[in-house]
Amino acid sequence: MRDVYQEQLAGLSDVLAGMCLQVATAMEQATRALLEVDLQVAEQVIAEDLRIDDLRADAEEKAFGLLLLQAPVATDLRVVTSAIHSAGDIERMGDLALHVAQTARRRHPHPVLPAEVTGYFAEMGSTGTALARKAAEVIRTRDVDMASTLEADDDTMDDLHRHIFSVLLAPSWAHGVRPAVDITLLARFYERYADHAVSVARRVVYVVTGRMPGPLAV
Amino acid sequence: MRDVYQEQLAGLSDVLAGMCLQVATAMEQATRALLEVDLQVAEQVIAEDLRIDDLRADAEEKAFGLLLLQAPVATDLRVVTSAIHSAGDIERMGDLALHVAQTARRRHPHPVLPAEVTGYFAEMGSTGTALARKAAEVIRTRDVDMASTLEADDDTMDDLHRHIFSVLLAPSWAHGVRPAVDITLLARFYERYADHAVSVARRVVYVVTGRMPGPLAV
Numbered sequence: 001m002r003d004v005y006q007e008q009l010a011g012l013s014d015v016l017a018g019m020c021l022q023v024a025t026a027m028e029q030a031t032r033a034l035l036e037v038d039l040q041v042a043e044q045v046i047a048e049d050l051r052i053d054d055l056r057a058d059a060e061e062k063a064f065g066l067l068l069l070q071a072p073v074a075t076d077l078r079v080v081t082s083a084i085h086s087a088g089d090i091e092r093m094g095d096l097a098l099h100v101a102q103t104a105r106r107r108h109p110h111p112v113l114p115a116e117v118t119g120y121f122a123e124m125g126s127t128g129t130a131l132a133r134k135a136a137e138v139i140r141t142r143d144v145d146m147a148s149t150l151e152a153d154d155d156t157m158d159d160l161h162r163h164i165f166s167v168l169l170a171p172s173w174a175h176g177v178r179p180a181v182d183i184t185l186l187a188r189f190y191e192r193y194a195d196h197a198v199s200v201a202r203r204v205v206y207v208v209t210g211r212m213p214g215p216l217a218v
Numbered sequence: 219m220r221d222v223y224q225e226q227l228a229g230l231s232d233v234l235a236g237m238c239l240q241v242a243t244a245m246e247q248a249t250r251a252l253l254e255v256d257l258q259v260a261e262q263v264i265a266e267d268l269r270i271d272d273l274r275a276d277a278e279e280k281a282f283g284l285l286l287l288q289a290p291v292a293t294d295l296r297v298v299t300s301a302i303h304s305a306g307d308i309e310r311m312g313d314l315a316l317h318v319a320q321t322a323r324r325r326h327p328h329p330v331l332p333a334e335v336t337g338y339f340a341e342m343g344s345t346g347t348a349l350a351r352k353a354a355e356v357i358r359t360r361d362v363d364m365a366s367t368l369e370a371d372d373d374t375m376d377d378l379h380r381h382i383f384s385v386l387l388a389p390s391w392a393h394g395v396r397p398a399v400d401i402t403l404l405a406r407f408y409e410r411y412a413d414h415a416v417s418v419a420r421r422v423v424y425v426v427t428g429r430m431p432g433p434l435a436v
Contacts, residue, residue, distance in 0.1 A: 064299060071289035081282060084302050169396055177398045178387055184402045 005070050008062065012083050015059045017136040019090040020200065022052055024132035026097035027193060031125025033104040034186070035118055037111045045101035052094035059087035075207060082203040086139070089196040089203075093132060096189040096196075103186055112182050114175045117167055124160050124190040127153055131197035138201045142208050147201040157194040161187050223288050230284065230301050231357050233277045237308040238354035238418065240270055242347045244315035245411060249343025251322040252404070253336055255329045263319035270312035277305035293425060300421035304357070307414040307421075311350060314407040314414075321404055330400050332393045335385055342378050342408040345371055349415035356419045360426050365419040375412040379405050 026045050033042035063083045066072060072080055103112055113121060131153050138147045164187045167173065168180050206212045244263050251260035281301045284290060290298055321330055331339060349371050356365045382405045385391065386398050424430045 060299075064295070067285060067289075067299070068291055068295055071285075073286055077282070077286055081278075081285070081302060084299060085306065088303065088306065165399070168399060173395060177391060177395060180395045180398055181383070181386060181402045184399045185406065188403065188406065 005066075005072075008066055008070070009072075009076060009079055012059060012062045012066065012079065013139055015055060015062065016083055016086050016090065016200075017139040019052060019055045019059070019087070019094075020132050020136035020139065020197075022048070022055065023090055023093040023097060024129045024136070026052070026094055027100070027125060027132060027190075028129045030097045030100035030104070031121065031129075033101050034112055035122060035125075037104070037108060039105060039108045042101040042104040042108070045097060046105065049094055049098045052091060056087045056091040059083060063087070075210075078207045078210065082207050086200045086203050089199045090135075093193050093196045096193045099189050100186060103182060107182070112179070112186070114179055117164055117183060120160050120164050120167070121186065121190075124157060124187070127157050127160065128190050128193045128197070131157075131194050135197045135200045138204045142204055144205050144208050147205050148213075150198050150201040154194045154198045157191055161191045223284075223290075226280065226284055226288070227290075227294060227297055230277060230280045230297065233273060233280060234301055234304050234308065234418075235354040235357040237270060237273045237277065237305070237312075238350050238357065238415075240266070240273070241308055241311040241315055242350035242354070244270070244312055245318070245343060245350065246347045248315045248318035248322070249339065249347075251319050252330055253340060253343075255322070255326060257323060257326045260319040260323040260326070263315060264323065267312055267316045270309060274305045274309040277301060281305070293428075296425045296428065300425050304418045304421050307417045308353075311411050311414045314411045317407050318404060321400060325400070330397070330404070332397055335382055335401060338378050338382050338385070339404070339408075342375060342405070345375050345378065346408050346411045346415070349375070349412050353415045353418045356422045360422055362423050362426050365423045366431075368416050368419040372412045372416045375409055379409045 026048060029041050030045045032038060033045065063080050066080050070076075131150055134146065134150055134153070137143070138150070164183060168183060173180070202213050244266060247259050248263045250256060251263065281298050284298050288294075349368055352364065352368055352371070355361070356368070382401060386401060391398070420431050
Protein backbone atom coordinates (compact mmCIF):
# COMPACT_ATOMS: atom_id res chain seq x y z
CA MET A 1 0.00 0.00 0.00
CA ARG A 2 1.25 3.46 -0.86
CA ASP A 3 1.70 5.91 1.96
CA VAL A 4 0.01 9.29 2.25
CA TYR A 5 2.95 11.08 0.66
CA GLN A 6 2.93 8.85 -2.42
CA GLU A 7 -0.84 9.28 -2.64
CA GLN A 8 -0.41 13.04 -2.58
CA LEU A 9 2.17 12.96 -5.36
CA ALA A 10 -0.06 10.71 -7.45
CA GLY A 11 -3.00 13.00 -6.69
CA LEU A 12 -1.08 15.95 -8.08
CA SER A 13 -0.43 14.14 -11.37
CA ASP A 14 -4.08 13.08 -11.46
CA VAL A 15 -5.21 16.71 -11.24
CA LEU A 16 -2.88 17.68 -14.09
CA ALA A 17 -3.96 14.77 -16.30
CA GLY A 18 -7.60 15.66 -15.58
CA MET A 19 -6.92 19.28 -16.52
CA CYS A 20 -5.43 18.12 -19.84
CA LEU A 21 -8.57 16.13 -20.62
CA GLN A 22 -10.73 19.13 -19.75
CA VAL A 23 -8.81 21.52 -22.00
CA ALA A 24 -8.93 18.87 -24.76
CA THR A 25 -12.72 18.88 -24.51
CA ALA A 26 -12.72 22.67 -24.35
CA MET A 27 -10.73 22.95 -27.59
CA GLU A 28 -12.83 20.27 -29.27
CA GLN A 29 -16.03 22.12 -28.39
CA ALA A 30 -14.60 25.56 -29.18
CA THR A 31 -13.64 24.30 -32.63
CA ARG A 32 -17.13 22.91 -33.08
CA ALA A 33 -18.62 26.26 -32.04
CA LEU A 34 -16.39 27.94 -34.61
CA LEU A 35 -17.07 25.54 -37.49
CA GLU A 36 -20.77 24.99 -36.87
CA VAL A 37 -21.45 28.59 -35.75
CA ASP A 38 -22.99 27.16 -32.58
CA LEU A 39 -23.53 29.78 -29.90
CA GLN A 40 -24.69 27.34 -27.25
CA VAL A 41 -21.50 25.28 -27.47
CA ALA A 42 -19.42 28.48 -27.38
CA GLU A 43 -21.20 29.57 -24.20
CA GLN A 44 -20.56 26.16 -22.65
CA VAL A 45 -16.80 26.43 -23.24
CA ILE A 46 -16.79 29.94 -21.80
CA ALA A 47 -18.65 28.82 -18.67
CA GLU A 48 -16.45 25.75 -18.14
CA ASP A 49 -13.21 27.77 -18.17
CA LEU A 50 -13.75 28.76 -14.55
CA ARG A 51 -13.53 25.08 -13.57
CA ILE A 52 -10.16 24.79 -15.29
CA ASP A 53 -8.93 27.84 -13.38
CA ASP A 54 -10.11 26.20 -10.14
CA LEU A 55 -8.23 23.01 -10.99
CA ARG A 56 -5.08 25.02 -11.52
CA ALA A 57 -5.47 26.63 -8.10
CA ASP A 58 -6.03 23.14 -6.68
CA ALA A 59 -2.86 21.82 -8.36
CA GLU A 60 -0.80 24.74 -7.08
CA GLU A 61 -2.15 24.29 -3.56
CA LYS A 62 -1.35 20.58 -3.62
CA ALA A 63 2.18 21.32 -4.90
CA PHE A 64 2.72 23.96 -2.23
CA GLY A 65 1.45 21.61 0.49
CA LEU A 66 3.80 18.86 -0.63
CA LEU A 67 6.80 21.22 -0.60
CA LEU A 68 5.84 22.54 2.82
CA LEU A 69 5.04 19.30 4.61
CA GLN A 70 7.07 16.66 2.80
CA ALA A 71 10.16 18.51 1.52
CA PRO A 72 10.47 16.10 -1.42
CA VAL A 73 13.86 15.37 -3.02
CA ALA A 74 15.16 13.88 -6.30
CA THR A 75 12.45 12.67 -8.70
CA ASP A 76 9.67 13.63 -6.31
CA LEU A 77 10.88 17.23 -6.18
CA ARG A 78 10.98 17.29 -9.97
CA VAL A 79 7.39 16.00 -10.01
CA VAL A 80 6.29 18.90 -7.83
CA THR A 81 8.20 21.70 -9.57
CA SER A 82 7.12 20.36 -12.96
CA ALA A 83 3.53 20.27 -11.76
CA ILE A 84 3.78 23.97 -10.92
CA HIS A 85 4.95 24.70 -14.47
CA SER A 86 2.50 22.38 -16.16
CA ALA A 87 -0.52 23.63 -14.25
CA GLY A 88 0.26 27.05 -15.72
CA ASP A 89 0.66 25.66 -19.23
CA ILE A 90 -2.57 23.69 -19.08
CA GLU A 91 -4.56 26.58 -17.67
CA ARG A 92 -3.24 28.68 -20.55
CA MET A 93 -4.44 26.00 -22.99
CA GLY A 94 -7.88 26.43 -21.45
CA ASP A 95 -7.64 30.20 -21.94
CA LEU A 96 -6.78 29.71 -25.60
CA ALA A 97 -9.77 27.41 -26.12
CA LEU A 98 -11.81 30.09 -24.37
CA HIS A 99 -10.52 32.71 -26.83
CA VAL A 100 -11.62 30.52 -29.76
CA ALA A 101 -15.08 30.19 -28.23
CA GLN A 102 -15.25 33.94 -27.53
CA THR A 103 -14.40 34.68 -31.16
CA ALA A 104 -17.23 32.36 -32.31
CA ARG A 105 -19.61 34.12 -29.91
CA ARG A 106 -18.50 37.61 -30.93
CA ARG A 107 -19.35 37.08 -34.60
CA HIS A 108 -22.50 34.99 -34.05
CA PRO A 109 -24.84 34.54 -35.96
CA HIS A 110 -22.24 35.12 -38.67
CA PRO A 111 -19.54 32.52 -39.22
CA VAL A 112 -15.99 33.67 -38.43
CA LEU A 113 -14.44 31.53 -41.13
CA PRO A 114 -14.83 31.72 -44.91
CA ALA A 115 -15.26 28.27 -46.47
CA GLU A 116 -11.71 28.02 -47.82
CA VAL A 117 -10.14 27.89 -44.35
CA THR A 118 -12.64 25.74 -42.42
CA GLY A 119 -10.77 22.55 -43.34
CA TYR A 120 -7.54 23.90 -41.83
CA PHE A 121 -9.26 24.85 -38.61
CA ALA A 122 -10.97 21.47 -38.37
CA GLU A 123 -7.51 19.91 -38.59
CA MET A 124 -6.00 22.36 -36.12
CA GLY A 125 -8.82 21.51 -33.72
CA SER A 126 -8.31 17.77 -33.99
CA THR A 127 -4.51 18.10 -33.81
CA GLY A 128 -4.74 20.31 -30.72
CA THR A 129 -7.27 18.07 -29.03
CA ALA A 130 -5.14 14.99 -29.73
CA LEU A 131 -2.08 16.78 -28.30
CA ALA A 132 -3.89 17.57 -25.06
CA ARG A 133 -5.18 13.99 -24.68
CA LYS A 134 -1.68 12.66 -25.36
CA ALA A 135 -0.25 15.04 -22.75
CA ALA A 136 -2.72 13.59 -20.23
CA GLU A 137 -1.55 10.09 -21.10
CA VAL A 138 2.13 11.12 -20.82
CA ILE A 139 1.51 12.60 -17.38
CA ARG A 140 -0.26 9.40 -16.28
CA THR A 141 2.24 6.90 -17.71
CA ARG A 142 5.50 8.96 -17.72
CA ASP A 143 6.13 7.39 -21.11
CA VAL A 144 9.13 9.29 -22.48
CA ASP A 145 8.78 7.83 -25.98
CA MET A 146 5.18 8.95 -26.20
CA ALA A 147 6.26 12.39 -24.92
CA SER A 148 8.59 12.77 -27.89
CA THR A 149 5.74 12.05 -30.35
CA LEU A 150 4.10 15.31 -29.31
CA GLU A 151 6.87 17.18 -31.12
CA ALA A 152 5.73 15.69 -34.46
CA ASP A 153 2.11 16.64 -33.78
CA ASP A 154 3.31 20.15 -33.02
CA ASP A 155 5.07 20.24 -36.40
CA THR A 156 1.72 19.34 -38.00
CA MET A 157 0.17 22.29 -36.20
CA ASP A 158 2.93 24.62 -37.38
CA ASP A 159 2.39 23.45 -40.98
CA LEU A 160 -1.34 24.14 -40.72
CA HIS A 161 -0.55 27.56 -39.28
CA ARG A 162 1.70 28.37 -42.24
CA HIS A 163 -0.88 27.12 -44.76
CA ILE A 164 -3.51 29.39 -43.29
CA PHE A 165 -1.26 32.41 -43.71
CA SER A 166 -0.58 31.48 -47.31
CA VAL A 167 -4.34 31.46 -47.93
CA LEU A 168 -4.81 34.83 -46.21
CA LEU A 169 -1.99 36.45 -48.13
CA ALA A 170 -2.80 34.99 -51.55
CA PRO A 171 -4.03 37.40 -54.26
CA SER A 172 -7.24 35.31 -54.38
CA TRP A 173 -8.21 36.29 -50.81
CA ALA A 174 -11.54 38.05 -51.27
CA HIS A 175 -12.79 38.55 -47.72
CA GLY A 176 -10.96 41.70 -46.71
CA VAL A 177 -9.30 42.65 -43.46
CA ARG A 178 -11.74 41.76 -40.69
CA PRO A 179 -11.85 37.99 -41.30
CA ALA A 180 -8.08 38.09 -41.87
CA VAL A 181 -7.56 39.65 -38.43
CA ASP A 182 -9.86 37.07 -36.78
CA ILE A 183 -8.15 34.20 -38.56
CA THR A 184 -4.66 35.48 -37.72
CA LEU A 185 -5.49 35.48 -34.03
CA LEU A 186 -7.38 32.17 -34.14
CA ALA A 187 -4.49 30.42 -35.88
CA ARG A 188 -2.15 31.81 -33.25
CA PHE A 189 -4.39 30.48 -30.45
CA TYR A 190 -4.22 26.94 -31.86
CA GLU A 191 -0.49 27.15 -32.42
CA ARG A 192 0.19 28.35 -28.87
CA TYR A 193 -2.16 25.67 -27.49
CA ALA A 194 0.02 23.05 -29.16
CA ASP A 195 3.22 24.67 -27.83
CA HIS A 196 1.93 24.44 -24.28
CA ALA A 197 1.00 20.77 -24.72
CA VAL A 198 4.56 20.07 -25.90
CA SER A 199 5.88 21.96 -22.92
CA VAL A 200 3.84 19.74 -20.57
CA ALA A 201 5.23 16.62 -22.23
CA ARG A 202 8.79 17.95 -21.98
CA ARG A 203 8.37 18.50 -18.25
CA VAL A 204 7.47 14.82 -17.91
CA VAL A 205 10.69 13.92 -19.74
CA TYR A 206 12.52 16.12 -17.23
CA VAL A 207 10.82 14.34 -14.32
CA VAL A 208 11.90 10.95 -15.63
CA THR A 209 15.40 11.76 -16.94
CA GLY A 210 16.42 14.79 -14.89
CA ARG A 211 17.12 16.69 -18.12
CA MET A 212 14.89 19.08 -20.05
CA PRO A 213 14.65 18.27 -23.76
CA GLY A 214 15.38 21.16 -26.20
CA PRO A 215 13.80 24.54 -25.62
CA LEU A 216 10.31 25.31 -26.86
CA ALA A 217 10.21 26.82 -30.32
CA VAL A 218 9.10 30.42 -29.83
CA MET B 219 25.18 39.55 8.41
CA ARG B 220 22.77 37.45 6.41
CA ASP B 221 23.37 33.73 6.31
CA VAL B 222 23.90 31.66 3.16
CA TYR B 223 20.24 30.73 2.96
CA GLN B 224 19.08 34.35 3.02
CA GLU B 225 21.75 35.20 0.46
CA GLN B 226 20.45 32.47 -1.81
CA LEU B 227 16.87 33.72 -1.53
CA ALA B 228 17.99 37.28 -2.26
CA GLY B 229 20.09 35.98 -5.16
CA LEU B 230 17.01 34.38 -6.68
CA SER B 231 15.10 37.67 -6.58
CA ASP B 232 18.14 39.44 -8.01
CA VAL B 233 18.16 37.10 -11.02
CA LEU B 234 14.47 37.76 -11.62
CA ALA B 235 14.80 41.53 -11.30
CA GLY B 236 17.79 41.42 -13.66
CA MET B 237 15.74 39.38 -16.15
CA CYS B 238 13.00 42.03 -16.02
CA LEU B 239 15.49 44.77 -16.84
CA GLN B 240 16.85 42.71 -19.73
CA VAL B 241 13.43 42.08 -21.26
CA ALA B 242 12.64 45.80 -20.79
CA THR B 243 15.71 46.65 -22.87
CA ALA B 244 14.78 43.92 -25.37
CA MET B 245 11.31 45.40 -25.89
CA GLU B 246 12.67 48.94 -26.04
CA GLN B 247 15.13 47.94 -28.75
CA ALA B 248 12.66 45.73 -30.61
CA THR B 249 10.27 48.67 -30.76
CA ARG B 250 13.07 50.86 -32.05
CA ALA B 251 13.92 48.27 -34.71
CA LEU B 252 10.27 48.26 -35.72
CA LEU B 253 9.76 52.02 -35.81
CA GLU B 254 13.13 52.98 -37.28
CA VAL B 255 13.34 49.97 -39.62
CA ASP B 256 16.72 49.19 -38.08
CA LEU B 257 17.99 45.70 -38.95
CA GLN B 258 21.06 45.90 -36.75
CA VAL B 259 19.04 46.61 -33.62
CA ALA B 260 16.63 43.81 -34.54
CA GLU B 261 19.55 41.38 -34.86
CA GLN B 262 20.86 42.47 -31.49
CA VAL B 263 17.54 41.70 -29.75
CA ILE B 264 17.43 38.32 -31.47
CA ALA B 265 20.97 37.45 -30.36
CA GLU B 266 20.40 38.60 -26.78
CA ASP B 267 17.34 36.39 -26.29
CA LEU B 268 19.58 33.38 -25.62
CA ARG B 269 20.97 35.18 -22.57
CA ILE B 270 17.46 35.64 -21.21
CA ASP B 271 16.78 31.93 -21.68
CA ASP B 272 20.00 31.16 -19.78
CA LEU B 273 18.94 33.42 -16.93
CA ARG B 274 15.66 31.58 -16.71
CA ALA B 275 17.50 28.26 -16.46
CA ASP B 276 19.69 29.83 -13.77
CA ALA B 277 16.64 31.04 -11.82
CA GLU B 278 15.00 27.61 -12.01
CA GLU B 279 18.18 25.91 -10.89
CA LYS B 280 18.54 28.28 -7.94
CA ALA B 281 14.90 27.68 -6.98
CA PHE B 282 15.30 23.93 -7.25
CA GLY B 283 18.49 24.02 -5.16
CA LEU B 284 16.75 26.03 -2.44
CA LEU B 285 13.84 23.61 -2.29
CA LEU B 286 16.19 20.63 -2.19
CA LEU B 287 18.72 21.85 0.35
CA GLN B 288 16.82 24.34 2.48
CA ALA B 289 13.21 23.10 2.45
CA PRO B 290 11.92 26.65 2.93
CA VAL B 291 8.58 27.34 4.65
CA ALA B 292 6.09 30.22 4.91
CA THR B 293 7.10 33.42 3.08
CA ASP B 294 10.37 31.89 1.91
CA LEU B 295 8.56 29.02 0.24
CA ARG B 296 6.27 31.52 -1.47
CA VAL B 297 9.35 33.40 -2.69
CA VAL B 298 10.67 30.23 -4.30
CA THR B 299 7.45 28.97 -5.89
CA SER B 300 6.68 32.49 -7.15
CA ALA B 301 10.16 32.70 -8.62
CA ILE B 302 9.46 29.52 -10.60
CA HIS B 303 6.31 31.11 -12.02
CA SER B 304 7.85 34.51 -12.64
CA ALA B 305 10.96 33.16 -14.38
CA GLY B 306 8.57 31.60 -16.90
CA ASP B 307 6.62 34.83 -17.32
CA ILE B 308 9.72 36.95 -17.78
CA GLU B 309 11.30 34.54 -20.26
CA ARG B 310 8.06 34.71 -22.22
CA MET B 311 8.28 38.52 -22.21
CA GLY B 312 11.70 38.09 -23.79
CA ASP B 313 10.23 35.79 -26.43
CA LEU B 314 7.58 38.37 -27.26
CA ALA B 315 10.21 41.11 -27.67
CA LEU B 316 12.07 38.62 -29.86
CA HIS B 317 8.95 38.16 -32.02
CA VAL B 318 8.69 41.93 -32.49
CA ALA B 319 12.34 42.05 -33.58
CA GLN B 320 11.86 39.06 -35.89
CA THR B 321 8.92 40.79 -37.56
CA ALA B 322 11.04 43.89 -38.16
CA ARG B 323 13.79 41.69 -39.61
CA ARG B 324 11.41 39.69 -41.81
CA ARG B 325 10.11 42.80 -43.61
CA HIS B 326 13.40 44.70 -43.77
CA PRO B 327 14.23 46.91 -45.69
CA HIS B 328 10.50 47.66 -45.82
CA PRO B 329 8.80 49.09 -42.74
CA VAL B 330 6.21 46.80 -41.11
CA LEU B 331 4.03 49.69 -40.00
CA PRO B 332 2.11 52.23 -42.06
CA ALA B 333 2.46 55.76 -40.71
CA GLU B 334 -0.99 55.89 -39.10
CA VAL B 335 -0.16 53.23 -36.52
CA THR B 336 3.46 54.05 -35.63
CA GLY B 337 2.34 56.36 -32.82
CA TYR B 338 0.35 53.54 -31.18
CA PHE B 339 3.29 51.17 -31.35
CA ALA B 340 5.66 53.79 -29.94
CA GLU B 341 3.27 54.07 -26.99
CA MET B 342 2.88 50.30 -26.64
CA GLY B 343 6.66 50.01 -26.60
CA SER B 344 7.13 52.63 -23.90
CA THR B 345 4.22 51.26 -21.84
CA GLY B 346 5.59 47.71 -22.06
CA THR B 347 9.11 48.78 -21.23
CA ALA B 348 7.90 50.80 -18.24
CA LEU B 349 5.89 47.79 -17.02
CA ALA B 350 8.93 45.53 -17.13
CA ARG B 351 11.12 48.08 -15.28
CA LYS B 352 8.39 48.52 -12.68
CA ALA B 353 8.14 44.73 -12.27
CA ALA B 354 11.91 44.67 -11.56
CA GLU B 355 11.44 47.35 -8.91
CA VAL B 356 8.49 45.48 -7.36
CA ILE B 357 10.55 42.28 -7.15
CA ARG B 358 13.40 44.21 -5.50
CA THR B 359 11.32 46.20 -3.03
CA ARG B 360 8.25 43.94 -2.54
CA ASP B 361 6.23 47.14 -2.66
CA VAL B 362 2.61 45.97 -2.83
CA ASP B 363 1.26 49.44 -3.65
CA MET B 364 3.61 49.79 -6.57
CA ALA B 365 2.59 46.29 -7.69
CA SER B 366 -1.02 47.41 -7.96
CA THR B 367 -0.06 50.33 -10.23
CA LEU B 368 0.94 47.83 -12.93
CA GLU B 369 -2.75 47.04 -13.41
CA ALA B 370 -3.41 50.61 -14.59
CA ASP B 371 -0.48 50.48 -17.01
CA ASP B 372 -1.90 47.23 -18.35
CA ASP B 373 -5.23 48.98 -18.93
CA THR B 374 -3.35 51.58 -20.99
CA MET B 375 -1.89 48.76 -23.06
CA ASP B 376 -5.33 47.23 -23.58
CA ASP B 377 -6.68 50.61 -24.74
CA LEU B 378 -3.84 50.96 -27.25
CA HIS B 379 -4.55 47.42 -28.44
CA ARG B 380 -8.20 48.28 -29.06
CA HIS B 381 -7.34 51.52 -30.84
CA ILE B 382 -5.06 49.69 -33.23
CA PHE B 383 -7.86 47.30 -34.17
CA SER B 384 -10.21 50.19 -34.78
CA VAL B 385 -7.66 51.64 -37.23
CA LEU B 386 -7.21 48.29 -39.01
CA LEU B 387 -10.94 47.72 -39.33
CA ALA B 388 -11.90 51.26 -40.37
CA PRO B 389 -13.14 51.77 -43.95
CA SER B 390 -10.20 54.14 -44.43
CA TRP B 391 -7.63 51.31 -44.03
CA ALA B 392 -5.82 51.32 -47.38
CA HIS B 393 -2.95 48.90 -46.79
CA GLY B 394 -4.62 45.59 -47.42
CA VAL B 395 -4.27 42.27 -45.63
CA ARG B 396 -0.53 41.65 -45.16
CA PRO B 397 0.21 44.68 -42.94
CA ALA B 398 -3.06 44.00 -41.12
CA VAL B 399 -1.89 40.45 -40.30
CA ASP B 400 1.53 41.71 -39.12
CA ILE B 401 -0.04 44.43 -37.00
CA THR B 402 -2.60 42.05 -35.47
CA LEU B 403 0.18 39.77 -34.27
CA LEU B 404 2.46 42.61 -33.16
CA ALA B 405 -0.30 44.23 -31.11
CA ARG B 406 -0.97 40.86 -29.52
CA PHE B 407 2.73 40.48 -28.62
CA TYR B 408 2.74 43.81 -26.76
CA GLU B 409 -0.51 43.06 -25.01
CA ARG B 410 0.70 39.63 -23.81
CA TYR B 411 4.01 41.17 -22.74
CA ALA B 412 2.08 43.51 -20.45
CA ASP B 413 -0.06 40.65 -19.10
CA HIS B 414 3.06 38.74 -18.06
CA ALA B 415 4.51 41.81 -16.32
CA VAL B 416 1.27 42.14 -14.34
CA SER B 417 1.46 38.46 -13.50
CA VAL B 418 4.99 38.92 -12.09
CA ALA B 419 3.80 41.83 -9.93
CA ARG B 420 0.86 39.78 -8.66
CA ARG B 421 3.17 37.00 -7.58
CA VAL B 422 5.05 39.53 -5.45
CA VAL B 423 1.76 40.53 -3.82
CA TYR B 424 1.20 36.83 -3.12
CA VAL B 425 4.67 36.53 -1.56
CA VAL B 426 3.99 39.45 0.78
CA THR B 427 0.33 38.86 1.64
CA GLY B 428 -0.09 35.11 1.11
CA ARG B 429 -3.02 35.81 -1.23
CA MET B 430 -3.07 36.06 -5.02
CA PRO B 431 -4.80 39.19 -6.30
CA GLY B 432 -7.55 38.70 -8.94
CA PRO B 433 -6.92 36.38 -11.87
CA LEU B 434 -5.17 37.63 -14.96
CA ALA B 435 -7.49 38.96 -17.64
CA VAL B 436 -7.32 36.45 -20.49
